[in-house]
Amino acid sequence: MVREKRFLVVDDSGMVRMHIRKLLESIFASVTVHQAEDGHAALELLDKEKVDIVISDWNMPNMSGEELLYEIRSSEKLKNTPFIMMSTNDSRDFLITAIQLGVTQYIVKPFSANELEEKIHSCIGMLNRRREKRYALPQHVARLTIDKQTFEGTLIDLSRTGAAFTLDQFSPSFVLYKVCTLDLIVPCNRSLDKSSMLISGLNGRIVRLEAKDTFHPTSTEFQGALYFNPVNMKREVESKLNKLIKLLAGRTPDYINNE
Known part of the structure; x- marks a missing residue:
């Protein structure tokens, strides 16, 4: 039996809220679709009701979507709630700002039911991946290749269905749903000149982008x-990925508890 999905739609326009409710009911x-006219009303509702995904407009009176997102990401109870930000602004700079603020997905108004469904399923997939066991890796280099450009960062954790990574500098090459190639490297003696390739050619689709420190604007x-x-x-x-996961599974201190 499929569990009922619970949404909170936040927009100062009642017509927009009703339109999104109908889209969700068609998907x-x-x-269950809760509604709020601004961030203040949304926070009051979130204090009483359990919500799977928040869909919020950016520009609203009293408390904007940006301020609402800040409050949610600051809350121990709500910080992991998927957040889809809506806006009429489709510029790349605006998208990067949204990512830095910690949005899960970003959708440009007006949008279709198919576009909204794609964003929601991405959020649901993220929630499902959080339920799978993830394992920390000690000082592994994540080398990502996108459009023949290579970036080096650090791998945070790994599972059979995905991986999380950090990079020092955001690049416009990183776009949600874009496919990139991940190589895992083990530095020897802290030098990449003497390194061991652990896994090469691991193709993955980018499903989440956010600032590492959402509270530091620079x-x-x-x-x-x-x-x-x-x-x-x-x-x-x-085969290599399964062997590595099996190896990591025996190192219980490195298991990351998602609860």
Whole structure:
């Protein structure tokens, strides 16, 4: 039995809220849609009701979507709640700002039911991946290749279905849903000149981008998450990944508890 999905739609326009409610009801067979006209009303509702995903407009009176997101990410209870930000602004700078603020997904008004469904399923996939066991890796270098450009960062954790990474500098090459190649490298003697390749050619789709420090406006560090599609994974790469996960599974101190 599929559990009912619970949404909170936040927008100062009652017509917009009603439109999104109808879209959600057309997408899901069983859905509860709470509504709020601004950030203050949204926080009051979140204090009383459990919500799976928040869908909020950016520009609102009293408390904007940006301020609401800040409060949610600052809350121990709510900080991991998926947050879809709506806006009429489709510029890349605006998208980067949204990522730095910690949005889960960003959608440009007006949007179709299919576009909204894609964003929601990405959020649901993120929630499902959080339930899977993830393992920390000691000082592994994450080398990501996008559009023939290579970036080096640090791997945060790894699972059979994805990985999380951090990079020092955000690049416009990193776009949600874009496919990139991940190589895992083990530095020897703290030098990449003498290093051991652990896994090469691990293809993943970018499903999350956010600032590493959402409370520091000048921070350029960001973190992201990849989803590995087992259908498209090469057999030898999948074999190496499974062996590594099996190895890490025996190191219980490095298991990351998602609860």
